[in-house]
Amino acid sequence: MKTADPELMRAINRFHVMDAIRRFGPVSRVEISQLTELSATTVSAITAALLDDRLIIPLQVGAVRDAGRGRPRVMLKLNPGAAHVVGVKLAPDQISVGVTNFCADVLRSLALPVRIDRQTASVIADLVEDGVRRCVSDAGLDIADISGVCVGLPGVVERAAGVCRQSPILQERDVPFGDDLTHRLGVPASIDSDVNLVTLAEHWFGQTRDLNDFLVVNVERSLGLGILHNGELFRGANGLSPDLGDLMVRPPGGGDARLADVASEASVLIEAEALMRDREPDGAPQTGRAMTLLLQRAAGGDKRCARVLAAAGEALGFAVANLITLFAPPKVIISGRAMATSEYFIEPLRKTVAHLLPPSLADVSDIIVREWSDGNWLQGAAAMTLRDLYGAPWGTTGPAPIREALAPQIGES
Amino acid sequence: MKTADPELMRAINRFHVMDAIRRFGPVSRVEISQLTELSATTVSAITAALLDDRLIIPLQVGAVRDAGRGRPRVMLKLNPGAAHVVGVKLAPDQISVGVTNFCADVLRSLALPVRIDRQTASVIADLVEDGVRRCVSDAGLDIADISGVCVGLPGVVERAAGVCRQSPILQERDVPFGDDLTHRLGVPASIDSDVNLVTLAEHWFGQTRDLNDFLVVNVERSLGLGILHNGELFRGANGLSPDLGDLMVRPPGGGDARLADVASEASVLIEAEALMRDREPDGAPQTGRAMTLLLQRAAGGDKRCARVLAAAGEALGFAVANLITLFAPPKVIISGRAMATSEYFIEPLRKTVAHLLPPSLADVSDIIVREWSDGNWLQGAAAMTLRDLYGAPWGTTGPAPIREALAPQIGES
DNA sequence: AGATTTTATCCGCATCGCGGACAAAAAGAA
């Protein structure tokens, strides 16, 4: 545990200042002072240090004339060139790589259309390494200029350990991508669940910037869940993010089912396969194509196809209702490429949630649908890495753990 | 938001010292220094201030001879008389009141056998006020000696506002017990969910003292859920603790059901009523009695009675499995007076959880059964109040909220 | 050009935590 010393004090306040500058764009020292409730003196000292470290820069050009008299404010903003980070997203059929600057602007990105779910972890690491090196050099940078790399992938990830416990796109389990890439690239590399990255991106850059609590449910081939709670990503006691697909949607009496087996695109397609095949006899089409077809048919009035989508929506709605009961988030964001944006899926979900929620929680949560671009994922990866560079000192002052060496002696006496 | 200033530093470190003294009993300054990783100087200064405030006292008597030479350690402990607090537990058929000292030892307690579920909130407040005053005077104290009062009751409670949103033992909703009692007694009064109190008690005094994460599921007339996550009581975004009874246990396809309607003692008794009546024609017996009877019959080999209990256990197991998936707590504590301790209920619950959990989480959680005494609840209420007196300064340094007055101007520019 | 107003910085003060020197208090050794 870290003790509370002047250094921690400064770290906390410096983070608040950085956070204010990041969130409120070019901003003057007085405004920072008001936002953070720090004294003008302290803000001045901290910004001086930040300027000295080249983490922030004054917005030159007489620029903003702020229509009052008095000494003009000097607007401060993040220095885009202060650091560069790389974000990587692993999806079943694609590896996306992007280089961003200190403001999380994507400078250069790269997409490798690879069906990685049939590759070994070692091959995937090779591909990621190549992609990162290429993307960095395309951006006119050297690998030594990169401050950090963050990889997002679906599945259960233990960020602290840098290990992917299990993923639908990896055959192996407990893959130590973090250390592996760190060694390969000579740059600190971390991994996290893809949904966590996009959740953080939403919190830093999205329309829910001002919310400290929301859920992100990602519906693609597999299901992902990101929880922002009290302004922090929620993780279970073991440091793992909860896996939405592992939630159960049926009681023992009715035969149990994992949500992933009922409401993911993969499961829906299996369900719909028979329906599709009997009208399109040339075998089961490819994933992306099949979902498009299913949605088209539902839109065209095919009741059975619509029913398949509705069933998935209702199952997910059931789980979402329970999550709302637990977390009471003001917003729930449903995202995904194909199915998640279909009314035939979303409306049953909405209805189910409304129907299942207790009256007291009926109005707390807005359910909104949003589609992410690759840029969002990369910004999330950037945010995850930049968070460390900003020096967020949280979780360091928790209650003292029992120190094994000492506890026995003391506990007994 | 509180800024990080020297005062906060001191508050944090003082809390760590207090926490170490509380947790490790009589303990010397050197040991505190090792436990908290604070320097000996700082510990000395802080303990001096605490001694000055009479919050701690040296354990006099040459007492502990610690079998080494050198200056003997001065053992420090909490000063039991530093403060007194009152805990109140509202149950359907009883009001329990207890006075504890600064160490959360119960000095005097009092039980009023009242069926409060048929009284108005106003009458209940009358009874609580009388009970508190009586208990305080019985303990040889004056009401002015009391530093705080905490009331625990089943249902949905918004602690921060001091309001009980909804409770099975109150007809009214949004009852402002906190302010009401504060005015009546002239002492700061707070309320919280009863399970939260016992969860905190378990964390402070129970066998899970060293765990920062666990769940407490309380099964009595109604269902309660307490979550300790990262060493803190978990609350939803609105400050409410999640209500276990509002969780859903069936997917829309199979017809939905609130957990409270399937797995609480109240619901089980309704379910079993027919079974009981047809062999004991003198009408439905009283609640406590009926459950005893049901358990006896199940133990006696009555398959149908056992089945009713098993169904409840399985339904709760379903919910617990999902909670484990989310929170991954090393321990899950099932508590309650009657049903919760029956093998006919617990075994199906255990089996269901084991069956539903994904393999990766199969071994993370121990499910244990524990029965609380009234003392536990009262200690929880005491802990909840004492926490404030200890001056825990957490949650005060979160990211800066958007200040309404300022945000618009800044956000747009 | 001078007064006014707003912004940013400088100076002095109080508090804090820490390291090292020092005092205190016991047991063991002479």
Add this chain to the structure above:
DNA sequence: TTCTTTTTGTCCGCGATGCGGATAAAATCT
């Protein structure tokens, strides 16, 4: 008994921090 050794607790000085008030800076208004 007296001196040494060992461990514990306290005191002093240092550096860092945040803050309030005075001061400088830089613009507009008169």
